[in-house]
Amino acid sequence: MPAVPVARPAPTAADAAERTAATGQVYRAVQQSPAFQQIRRSYRGFAFPATGLFLGWYLLYLGAQAAAPGLMRRQVAGPVNVAWLLGLLQFGSTFVLTWLYARNARTKRDRAALELRWDTQDQLR
Numbered sequence: 001m002p003a004v005p006v007a008r009p010a011p012t013a014a015d016a017a018e019r020t021a022a023t024g025q026v027y028r029a030v031q032q033s034p035a036f037q038q039i040r041r042s043y044r045g046f047a048f049p050a051t052g053l054f055l056g057w058y059l060l061y062l063g064a065q066a067a068a069p070g071l072m073r074r075q076v077a078g079p080v081n082v083a084w085l086l087g088l089l090q091f092g093s094t095f096v097l098t099w100l101y102a103r104n105a106r107t108k109r110d111r112a113a114l115e116l117r118w119d120t121q122d123q124l125r
Helices: 013-032 034-067 069-073 082-124
Strands: 075-077
Touching: 013 034, 013 082, 034 069, 034 082, 069 082, 075 082
Parallel strands: none
Antiparallel strands: none
């Protein structure tokens, strides 16, 4: 004779509210944990200085365009002038910064963040 499935009562709104509150407590505990704080500190330690340097470099380029047009028109090699060279260096610095960010994340944060994620998922089960 086939087994008859047992009917389970449908979850109520109160059950859903309890589960949501428990989930919120888990995430708040994770956010306050030393491991999470270390990951955030590591991220901020790279992202804020790198952003400041890149914005400074970009604003220097814009300021040079406005303040020293004669310097920017100076030929470097053939048809390439200083403005073109600095503009191309903006692209190069973007790629270098992206590579540095990816390397920094891979070596300093990804493993710790993954471990924290697994711990959090275990707590939510």
